[in-house]
Amino acid sequence: MADTPRADVRIDTDLVRELLREQHPDLATLPLRPETDGWDNATLRLGDHLAVRLPRRRLSADLVRHEQRWLPSIAALVPCPVPAPVRVGRPTSSFPWAWSVVPWFEGVSALSLDGRSRGAAARPLATFLAALHTPAPAGAPENPYRGVPLTHRDGDVRRRLDAGVVPRARDLTQVWDAACAAPVADGPPRWLHGDLHPGNLVLDTAAPHELRAVIDFGDVCAGDPATDLATAWLTFDRSARDEFRSVVTELCDTSRATWRRAAGWAVVVASALVESSDDHAAYRRLGLAAIDAVLDDAPQLFP
Template sequence: MSTAAGPAPGPPPPRHPKIEVDVDAALAHDLLVEQHPDLAGLPVHGRVHGWDNLTWRLGDDLALRFPVRVASAPLVEHEQRWLPRLAPTLPVAVPAPARVGRAGAGYPWPWSVVPWLPGDVVAAGPVAGRTVWAPALAEALAALHVPAPPDAPHNPFRGVPLADRDAVVGARLAGTPLPHREVLLRAWHDGLAAPAWDGPPVWVHGDPHPGNLLADARSLTALIDFGDLCAGDPASDLATAWMTFDAAGRAAFVARTRELRGWDDATWVRARAWAASYVPVLLAHPDEYPLMAAVGRATADHLAAG
C-alpha cells in the first residue's frame, strides 16, 4: 500500500481457486453509491488481490476491503470490531476501518473502508534491507501481545496448541515436495515436543509475514491484514523471525522481543515450528501468488540456515 498514486488498473491477477465472489470496480462503486455516497466520487483504482480479500484503492487516502469467500467474511467483521480498539495501543499504523459496509448491490458480505497506509510491501523487497527495522516489528508485536479479553476471536489455525494442527501440518510437511523438508519436519517435531503455552491467551495478529508488512527504506510503516486476529499463543506470530528476516535481522528481532516480553526458549521453539508449518501453505499456489511462494522458499532457507 504505497502512498504514491498507482498506474491505471491492468488485467486482474490469476483467479485464486478459492475465490467465490469477485468485486470489480463497477460493483465497488455501486456499493459506495448505495452506502457511502459522499465517497462515491472518488476514483476506484489499483486493485490488489489477496488470499481472503480483495482491495481497491479509493482516491489517494482510502481503500476498500472486500472478502472474496464465505470463510473470510467473519474475519473482516473481527477487524471492524477490534482494530479501532487496538490501533491506539500499537506503535505502528494499522488499517482500522474508517467506515463499515454491509451486504448490498449483489455483494453478500460485510466490507470496509480503510486508510491507505504508506510504504511498500516488504515481501517485494530485499531481505537484507529489513534488519534496520527489525526492532520496530518486535516492538509492534510486543505491544499487541498482551492478554486478550474473554470474547476475543478464536482462530483454529493460529495461536492454538501445535498438537491441534499436527494431523494437517504433519501430513503437509511429509507429503508435499518442499525445500529443506527434513529441516521443516524436525522444526515441527521439536515444536510438538516443547512445552505448550501456559500463559493467558494474548492478542495474536495471526499473519505477520512479509506480505502483510509495509516499510520504506529505513522504517516499518504499517502492519496490515488483521483478518486472522485472535487470542492464544504468541509463538504463531513470532514465526515471522524466520519468515521475514535473515540471520542479522532475526537476531535483532529476537533480542528486542526478549527485552520487551522475555518469552522463554520453548516459545521460540514453537515459533520455529509455526514458521515451518506455513511453508507448504505459502508454496501451494505459486502461479496465482508468486510473491507468497517466494516468502515460502525464503522461510525454508532461513530455517535451514539456523
C-alpha cells in the same frame, strides 16, 4: 499460493461506487481503481488516502467483520498504523456482506524485498508485537489454525513433509518434533495478528525501508504469541532476526520454549508456502528462504 478461489460475487468499480453512493455519499465521487484481488478480499484504492476492502467469498466475510469489531481497539494498543476501518459498509441487495473503508498506506510490500532489505523493520516490528501481545478480552475470536498448540497442526505438517515437495524435509521433521515437544503456552490467550509475513508489512519505498504499517488482520485472534513470532524466520535475514528476537525477548521476557514453538510455526507456514505457491513465485521463495533460516538457527534453538 494455490490458484485464487473464484469469487462468489463479482466486485468491480461500478459495484463499489454504487455501495459508496448508497451508504457513504461524501466519498462516492473520489477516484476509485482496483488494487488487489486476493484470496479472501478485493481492495480498491479510493482517492489518495483511503481504500475499500470487500470480501470476495462467503467464507471470508467473517474476516472483515473481525477487523471491524476488533481493529479499533487494537489500533489503540500498537505504535504502528493498522487498517482500522474509518467507515463500515452494510450488506445490501447488491452485495451480501459487510465491507470497510480503511486507510491507504503508501509504501512497498515487504514481500517485494529480500530479507536483508527488510532489516530496518526488525526493531519496530518487535516493538509492535510487544504492544499487541497483551491478554485478549473475553469474546476475542479463536482460530483452529493459529495460536493453538503445535500438535493441533501435526497432521497437516507431517503430510507436507512426507509428500516429497518440501526441501530438507528430514531436517525440518527433526525441528518440528523438537518444537512440538516444547512446553505449551501458559497464561491467558493473547492478541495475535495471525498471518504475520512480509506480504502483510508495508515498508518505506526508499531505503532503509522503515516499517510503515501492518495490514490484513482478517485472521486476528487470541492464542499463543509464538504464532506471530515465526515472522523472525519468515521476514528477516540472520542479523535482523537476531535483533528482532533480542528486542522481543527484552520487552516480553520471552522464554526459550516460546521461541522453539515459534520456530515450529515457521515450519508450519514455510512448508505450506512451498507446497501451495507454484503460481506465486514470491511466496514460494519466501517459504524456501524461511526453511533455510529455521534450519540455520536450529542448533542454537534445539541444542
